[in-house]
Amino acid sequence: MGPNMIVTVKQVPDTHNVTGDAMKPDGTVNRGALPAIFNPEDLNALEEALKVREKSGGTITVITMGPPKAVEVLKECLFRGVDEAILISDRKFAGADTLATSYALKCAIEKVGNFDLIFCGRQAIDGDTAQVGPQIAEKLNINQLTNIFEILESNEKSITAKRSIDGGYEIVKSNFPVLLTVTGEANEPRSPSAKLVMTYKNIDEKVCDDSYDSAYIEPSNNFSVKQIKQWDVEAIMADPALCGLSGSPTKVKKIENVVLTAGDVKQVPNTQEGIDELIQELTREHIIG
Numbered sequence: 001m002g003p004n005m006i007v008t009v010k011q012v013p014d015t016h017n018v019t020g021d022a023m024k025p026d027g028t029v030n031r032g033a034l035p036a037i038f039n040p041e042d043l044n045a046l047e048e049a050l051k052v053r054e055k056s057g058g059t060i061t062v063i064t065m066g067p068p069k070a071v072e073v074l075k076e077c078l079f080r081g082v083d084e085a086i087l088i089s090d091r092k093f094a095g096a097d098t099l100a101t102s103y104a105l106k107c108a109i110e111k112v113g114n115f116d117l118i119f120c121g122r123q124a125i126d127g128d129t130a131q132v133g134p135q136i137a138e139k140l141n142i143n144q145l146t147n148i149f150e151i152l153e154s155n156e157k158s159i160t161a162k163r164s165i166d167g168g169y170e171i172v173k174s175n176f177p178v179l180l181t182v183t184g185e186a187n188e189p190r191s192p193s194a195k196l197v198m199t200y201k202n203i204d205e206k207v208c209d210d211s212y213d214s215a216y217i218e219p220s221n222n223f224s225v226k227q228i229k230q231w232d233v234e235a236i237m238a239d240p241a242l243c244g245l246s247g248s249p250t251k252v253k254k255i256e257n258v259v260l261t262a263g264d265v266k267q268v269p270n271t272q273e274g275i276d277e278l279i280q281e282l283t284r285e286h287i288i289g
Contacts (some may be wrong), residue, residue, distance in 0.1 A: 003116035003154070003176065006048045006185030008079065008105055008136070009062055011070040035254025038073050041121030043189040045182040046077060049119045049162040052154050058116075059083045065093055065101060070260040073101040074224045074228050086112070090232040095245035098127065102135035104118070104243055109140065117175040118158065122147060122183045130181070144179045146171050147185045194245050242248040 015032035031202040049060050061084040062077040062195045074085035088108045096104065109115065118140075120133035129144075137144035150162040152171065164183055206283050233240055241247060282288045 001156075002053065002059070003156075004114050005052065005060045005061045005117045006109055006112060006115050007042075007046050007049050007057055007060060007077070007082070007119045008063045008132075009071045009073050009121075009215070010038045010039040010124050010223045011036045011064065011066050012124050013037075015253045035073070036069065038076055039121055039126075041123060041133075041182060041184050042073075043121075044186045044221070045081065045121045046179075046182055047187045048148075048151060048180070048182050049117070050081060050119070051187070052083065052151065054205040056154055061086065061112055061115075063088065063105060063112070065104055065108075067091070071228060075200060076192065080190060081193060081196060082228070086229045086231060088231045088236060090243075092240050092243050092246075093249060096243065097248035097250035098129050098131040098135060099249060100243055100245075100247035102132045102139060102245060104236065104238055106136050106139040107238040108176040108231060109136070111231065111236050116178075118142075119152075120177040120179065120181045121221045122181045123181075133179060133181040140177075140179070142177045142179060143174040144181070145174055145182055148180045149183045156195075196249070220264045226284065 014037045017045055046060075046062070052058065053060055057099045059084040060163050063076060063086045064073055065088045065142040068087075068089055070089065071087050074087060077085055086108065088104060093100075094102055109118065113129070118136065120136070122133070123130035124132070134146060135143055145159075145161055145163060147164040147215045148161045149164050151159065152162060159178060159181065160171065161182070162169045164185070233243055239247075268278045279288070
C-alpha cells in the first residue's frame with residue numbers, strides 16, 4: 001500500500017526583490033507588492049515525499065493556506081506528480097502568525113484524515129521562524145523529526161533519517177504517524193514533468209469546493225485529472241477566533257523604514273602596508289579580531 005503522505009507548502013514573497021512597499025502599516029507583509037514564489041524548502045519537502053512514494057508507493061496530498069492566487073504553488077505540485085491538492089483560503093485566515101497558521105493547517109490535515117507522514121519545509125523565507133511544522137505536530141499530538149536532510153529507510157511502520165545538528169548530525173527513527181521538517185540540503189528538487197504540465201495546463205485560477213465531484217478533463221486526450229479543492233474556515237471546522245489576526249498573539253508594535261545610504265568611501269591601496277592599516281582599523285572598530 002505505501003504510506004499516506006501530506007506535504008504542506010507555501011507561496012511566499014520573493015525576498016530577493018524587497019522594496020519599500022514590502023510592509024503594510026499594520027506590520028503585515030504586503031504580498032501584492034512582491035513577486036510570489038514557491039517557498040524553497042517546501043520544494044525540498046515535496047521532493048522527499050516523491051522519493052518515498054517512488055520506493056514504497058503510497059499517496060501524496062499537498063495543502064497550502066493562502067489567498068486564491070496561492071493555487072499557483074498547487075499547480076507546481078501537480079506538475080511534479082502529487083495525487084491531490086488542497087487550498088485552504090478564507091479572509092478569516094488573513095494576518096495569521098505561526099500559531100494561527102499551524103492551527104488552520106492542523107484542522108485541514110484532520111479533515112484529510114488518515115495519514116502516516118507529514119512533510120514540511122524547515123522554514124519559510126518570509127518569516128524564517130521554523131515554527132509552523134513543530135507546532136502542527138504538537139497540535140496533532142504526533143512525533144516530529146526536525147532538520148532532516150536525508151531519509152535512510154522507510155517501511156510500513158516507521159522512518160529513519162539523518163537530522164542536522166550543530167557540528168554534525170544524528171540518526172533518528174520514529175514510528176508513524178510522524179511529521180518531518182526538511183532542510184534545503186536534503187536534495188535537488190526535480191523539475192516539473194512536461195507530460196504533467198500538458199495534462200494540467202487547462203486548470204485555471206478557479207478551484208472547486210468539496211461538494212464538486214467532477215474532475216478536470218484534458219480535452220486533447222480525454223485524460224481525467226484530480227481537482228484542486230478549496231476549503232474555508234467552516235469546511236475545516238476551525239474556530240474563527242483562533243484563525244488569522246484574531247488567533248495571532250504575535251503583534252507588530254512598531255515599524256521603521258531603514259534607508260541605506262552610501263557613506264564615506266575609503267580606497268585601500270593594494271599594498272602590504274595598505275592591507276595592514278585596514279586590518280588595524282577593523283580591529284580597532286571591533287569589526288574583526
